[in-house]
Amino acid sequence: MPGELYHLIAFLFSMTVVLWSTPVVRTIGLKSGYIDKPNDRKIHERPMVRLGGVSIFVGTLTAILLVWWLGGFKGLYQPKEWEILGVILGGIAFFLIGLADDLYHLTPGSRLVMQTVFAAAAWGMGVRIDFLTVPFDGLVHTSWLSLPITVIWLVGMANAINWIDGVDGLAAGVSGIAAVVMLIVTLFMKQPAAALIAAALAGGSLGFLRYNFNPAQIFMGDGGAYFMGFTLAAVGVIGLVKTTAVTAVLLPYLILAVPILDMSAVIFSRLSKGRSPFKADKSHLHHRLLEAGLSQRLSVVFIYALTLWVGSLALGLSNIPSGWGYAIGATMLLSYVGWQVWRNSRRIDEDRSR
Template identity: 30%
Template sequence: MDWAQIYAAVFIMALGLSLILTPACQKIAQIFGFLDIPKCEGHKLHAKSTPLLGGVAMYSAWILTILAALAAVTFILPEKAMQDIIAGVAGIKLVLREFAVIILCALAALVMGTYDDKHAMKAHHKLYGQIAIAVATATFGGVHITLFMDLPFLSWFLTVFWIIFIFNATNFFDNMDGLAVGTASIAFLFFTTAAIVNEQYFVACLGACCAGSAIGFWFFNHSPASIFMGDGGSHFLGYMLAVISAKVTYFNPLVSESRLSILIPLFILAVPIFDTLAVVVIRLLNHKPIYVGDHNHISHRFLHMGMSRKRAVLLVHLLCLIAGLGAMPLLWGDERSCLILIAQGVTILLMLTLIQYSGTIQNKQQAQLQEISPDEK
């Protein structure tokens, strides 16, 4: 059994389990009252109560696939095949210990988010939980962002910050049916590809497993969604995006000619990162709390341009594909090619900035018109 077959098997199993478990979690959510009820909240676009627990479905598919893979390696595969797999993963015992930490932290992220779905945690309490999970991962989970610097504390700090930021970026981006899970699925596939190119077998399997569980859930979450992922799902996906993006080694001197390849995760996640920074700036300029939802996301801008929700989400996903596809050649390109691709990425971000700015001006003009009384018009 070669690694390509293993990747495919992991992906298909996670996909199948997600397709089976999502409807089950939908029914459980209805029975126990895990429902997203709009309550006239301005930033919510759905009109009826919708089951949550999509995160439970994705995590369950993910962990069951992992356990099945470990069982297959231990008890089912021939001894030679098992030895070949172990030989392909350097320091297998350390890897498994670190992976146990990642599994527990992913579970903690899911539990915290699911609790928030039911009981509405205060924003600072949720932030404390995110910090604790990020610190545990950076300290014990073998997740490090080094940027070619031999500065352990700076690496640790960058890793903690990255995990917390992607936690919240994914949560912010979950503002329309199928948007966040579709974007995460695209990102997981790109990260898996990067890991395969650099022969990071374990990380590639982990990425394939995440992609399968996310895509399986997408079939039930795209518009009109029959189930939401909730904060539990956005925290699980955000955590795994942060972990896998940090675990992949983007610069391989045997493959890549430029160290600019370390920018690949910023390209793959460019759209949600940009969207998060943009809405935070807009909320600060409007003197509003950054954790209070609104309609200033890029997906909402496309709605204001006359698109349907499905088309707005599709356009965002196409932008994610463009950014990710532009990042892949950085894995093996030379310095000049990488600079051209980076310029392309910056151009896309400038285009998004123009859309965001135009939408902000339009919203202000509409608000000013609404403040004018009929006698003044």
């Protein structure tokens, strides 16, 4: 079977499972009472089931296992096989942490400790950042710093995706776009195993948008966000950071720049005000766009366009054929959406001043 067909199977199978299972999960959530109630910090105005991550997890995992059974991972040398298992088992662990939080409301400290332990376990299985790109100095081997750097990356991205999950369709859409870009780049970099996981995650994330885009019918919850964030970060490690090309090492950070920068800005803002970086507030980008008067849909589409733009830059830097052409197209799209945002915010300001 051609290698590309395995990736298509993973994408379509994951999407199909998510499209079928999400209404089932929603029904079970409503009957069991596992809902997210509105409050002053949250945007939704009616109770919502927040177990949609179960569908994303099941769809992605079953797609990966199906492709594995069909022989899509055949021929992996032993270290690579352990890396793939590290991504899969780590994703399962992070999903279970998030699901436990959705069901039983864990403390931030307990979540962080468990995430750190399982991220370290993934590092032990080969999901390791061995190189960093230093400006004007090229690649630098991380040596003994590999463990803390990898743990910070994996745990940080899991929480970054969870933190942007504050508007209908935002986390699922950003993750889906990032997964598609990572799929293309890892295929071009001849990392088919990492690409298979990216394909399955892309199908699950984009399939979930059918029920999660505004007006949302269900939320993914912490289980889905932690799972997607960890998996994206881990795929970036085994598919790109493992290589010894300077540009390849930079790509995962560029592809995931939007949630990374949003989290960094929020932490800095909270610390500068003397607040705990873990205490939720309304300082995220999507909150600021909504406070400016923009609709949920326009705010989300603008952040989608930002994510697609940085992803297109990654395609260009990868030297993928026509990569810079895609970057130009994404720049034009971002410019148009940005103009719409500016026009709407200006109109709203004029209405408020009257």
